[in-house]
Amino acid sequence: MDSFTATAARMPELRAQIAQHPDRFRVLTGDRPTGRLHLGHYFGTVRERVRLQSLGVETFVILADYQVITDRDVAGNIRENVYEAVADYMAAGLDPRSTTIFTHSAVPALNQLLLPFLSLITEAELHRNPTVKAELAASGRALSGLLLTYPVHQAADILFCKGNLVPVGKDNLPHIEVTRTIARRFNERYGQLFPEPAGLITEAAELPGLDGRKMSKSYGNAIALGMTADETAAVIRRARTDSERTITYDPENRPEVSGLLATAAIVLGRTPTDIADEVGSAGAGALKRLTTEAVNAFLADHRAQRAAITVDDVAAVLREGNERAQSIADATLHEVRAAMGMLY
Template identity: 35%
Template sequence: MRVVSGIQPTGVAHLGNYFGAFANWIELQNAGHECFYFIANQHAITIPQNNEILKKNTLEITAIMLAVGLDPKKSTIFIQSDIPVHTQLSWILSCLSPIGEMERMVQFKEKSKIDPSATNLGLLSYPTLQAADILIYKADLVPVGIDQAQHLELTRLLARKFNNTYKSIFKEPKTLHTKTTKVVGLDGAAKMSKGLNNYIGLVEDEKTIWKKLSVAMTDPARKRKTDPGNPAICNIYILHKLFSSQKDLDWVVDGCTNAKIGCIECKKKLFENIIKLTNPIREKYLKLINNPNDLKDILSIGAKKATIIAQQTMDEVNALVGFKYF
């Protein structure tokens, strides 16, 4: 199966990104699928960006992708803007995109509400570029979070519209939702996100992780160690379920509900289990980010590999649309 997915260079990759995207990407890569994973820097500029910071974030997310286990020998890793035919196809698809449909996109409505004066055409047409990112590789499978379901539906609609208008060349890609649909933030109230500053970064050091974890929200009804708690409503326990063994989970449930352990003890156990994942990632990341030329080589090889497939599709599309004269 051909798999396509992307991630924006936001400057922060956190545990939510790991369980919501990377873990799934690695599994698909290691299952032998033909994977194309890209850094969606063109999607990133739908909100204002500083060019130097965008470049830095692009290299950093590349290093993180490699540090978590994506392997450029198995997966094609590249930057979206290095493959200009994504935007070329996007224009053709935008001429098939119903404006009413675009305006109904939940993400567009939410993002344009944050600052209506900053709403731009890119924010509205973002899902069409996303459709082009996928269709240009004729993907079979797109691993994304549940919040992208509506965009994937549009991708399938645009594939059908193109096929009906010109010729049937596009497959309708299937959505593969990640197993972990939502990683709760340290505030216990919302999904882990950079914007809400309720996250643990994938390459943060131990001191920073503990500082954040030690003040993270727990069961609000548990004021003292002698009060029995309810792990089912505690975000620390929800995080434990992602990181801890059954033995540790049983220890938390028994210790919390019978008031045998304090919240700090419980958080310390979670901390130990989190750093088992993040410390090796951080170590690899630091080596990679200190060798930017190696990262650039990997991205350049990825771009060459991606271009071969993407250009073939674009040539086919251009011929069908009537853009090829000779």
């Protein structure tokens, strides 16, 4: 039985435990602020965070700004991306009074955990990580030390707050295994301190972009949560389709049309095939109008909530979140140094 199958088999029991005893869990999750959050982020991760928060699970959301440069040369508009993300979190329902939202670079004690953690993992184990391999292939550049040690950075993110639950997709399970390995080896070497976190496989729909490829800002195929109704209409209007008039759902042979159908379907809570049957021979123009209306109706409340959030509100959330994360990281680092006999 492979790792994913074994983890998936444990999900019903784990979800039951979370529902019965939410106070026993502490979640660490987050995003790399490489661009604006889009519908794919909402359905893939943000909605699940709001659900866990509503259950009473203590949640930490990290904006991993240092990790932006694992696979690129510059940080880009990182401050703007961070502020935009926090506004979207709040508009979507994450409450800073119960969910700690913070930035990676603002918590120095968290990053100090990297040195002892790096001593607990081998170079060969890092090279085997499939995410590192994929990111390296996508970047087209030489392997940097930061990219190679990316899974250890994530382990520090999770363990600084002693997170024991991490929502992940199938592709990210190897990172959880690295974190579990580091926690276990630290405990064996220096004494019991860290939990071995469980991966919570999210039941999130995978939303393709408007052209059928992975939804990504770099492809120009994403609908950002912060777009206006007019901007959304313009993006959908520019989306490519094909010359066939009758609309059908066929991701392999008609990826662009199928991307539009998937977008309309997920916000309407229907199936892409159902939407295709409704549009029928009315053509791509009708499909684009339906998709635009559906997305704008779905995002109307989010936009209204977001419009009420000021830059000062976001700054206050980050200031308070960073302070709380730093306080916890300081305490954890003190425990680590004590366990290693390094208090002077």
